[in-house]
Amino acid sequence: QVQLVESGGGSVQAGGSLRLSCGSAYGFTYRPYLMGWFRQAPGKEREGVAVMQIRSGATLYVDSVKGRFTISQGDAENTVYLQMNSLKPEDTAMYYCAARTVDLPKTADWGDPTSYMYWGQGTQVTVSS
Numbered sequence: 001q002v003q004l005v006e007s008g009g010g011s012v013q014a015g016g017s018l019r020l021s022c023g024s025a026y027g028f029t030y031r032p033y034l035m036g037w038f039r040q041a042p043g044k045e046r047e048g049v050a051v052m053q054i055r056s057g058a059t060l061y062v063d064s065v066k067g068r069f070t071i072s073q074g075d076a077e078n079t080v081y082l083q084m085n086s087l088k089p090e091d092t093a094m095y096y097c098a099a100r101t102v103d104l105p106k107t108a109d110w111g112d113p114t115s116y117m118y119w120g121q122g123t124q125v126t127v128s129s
Contacts, residue, residue, distance in 0.1 A: 002121050003028045006097045009123030012087055018125060020082040022097030023074075030118065034100040035080045037071060038113055039093035039125075046096070048111025050082060053103070060110050064090070087127045094122040 008020040020037065024030070036051035050071035051060045059071055070083045080097065098116035109115050 003030070003118040004097045004099060004120035006095065006120040006123040008082075009095060009125045011126040011128065014088055014127055014129055016087050016127070017083070017085045018087065020084065020095055020097075020123060020125075021074075021079070022081070022120060023076070023079045025120075030078065030099065030101055032078050032099040032101060032118075033103040034110060034116070035073075035078070036098050036110065036116070037080075037082045038096045038098055039091075040096070040122075041093040044093075046113045048113065049095070051110040052080060053110075055103075060107060062111065084125070087125075089127045089129050091125060092127050093125060095125050096120055096122045 003025055004022055005025050006022050032054050034053055037049045038046050039049050040046040049062055050069055052071050068086045072081050097120040099118040100116045
């Protein structure tokens with residue numbers, strides 16, 4: 001069963017922008033401590049893109065998206081967004097929203113998909129040259 005729902009993916013030209021949204025599936029309630037965005041391209045491992053510690057607002061980004069992507073929290077505690085600017089073809093992937101309900105002191109583990117228990121089904125982002 002899917003606990004989270006992503007939206008906002010699509011096809012854009014290089015240099016374009018997209019804004020992804022993530023919220024709870026209907027009828028699902030939880031209290032997140034970490035929420036993040038992950039992506040997976042065909043033949044590659046799933047990687048952490050951007051993660052936020054909900055209570056503090058602290059964020060981490062993979063180096064390849066720093067300065068281009070921004071994760072932010074919505075008015076609801078279990079809602080997050082990913083603003084993606086200056087998109088590149090190498091950003092093409094399925095993007096997944098994930099949540100963790102227990103805090104994780106080791107920040108190096110924030111981008112590890114095995115740290116998260118709740119996931120969405122993904123939204124496709126395709127960036128063409």
